[in-house]
Amino acid sequence: MASSGRGLQTGLQLILMVAILGLAYWLYVSLTAPYEEIRRQEEITAQTRAHMQKIRTAMIRYEAVNGRYTTDLDSLVMFIQTDSLYQAATDSLLGPGFDLASLPLSPRTGNRFLLSVNDTSRVQTYLLQDPDTNDRIGTELPDVTLLNASSWE
Secondary structure, three states: OOHHHHHHHHHHHHHHHHHHHHHHHHHHHHHHHHHHHHHHHHHHHHHHHHHHHHHHHHHHHHHHOOOOOOOHHHHHHHHHHHHHHHOOOHHHHHHHOOOOOHOOOOOOOEEEOOOEEEOOOOOOOEEEEEEEEEEEEEEEOHHHOOOOOOOOO
């Protein structure tokens, strides 16, 4: 009789231990999963903003060479492929191994960045926007002193 009671007690202890370990794992996952999601979102935001800054640098170079801003991001990619400064310093300007074909695309979702250019006034302006957030780089009208400003800086 004593051995069957001891076996039942050991079985219950084993079941409780498995339940405690399962609940501990569930608690760990429920605490760390939201944090990991926030870190992932922050990383994607940083990548997208860095991408937009690369476009800003190229837009400034394009304007310095051509006296106007390009109205098309595909034209900007072609300009980078043929510009002597970018040819000489591609890795330092865009980063090592940067895929130039991905320049017009947001790393967040793959949607194309939105570019609008105003070349009808005395001061030419542009506005580059991330289609998935409120992030933007360019000139905030009517204050043209904010030329090339980004919304997060």
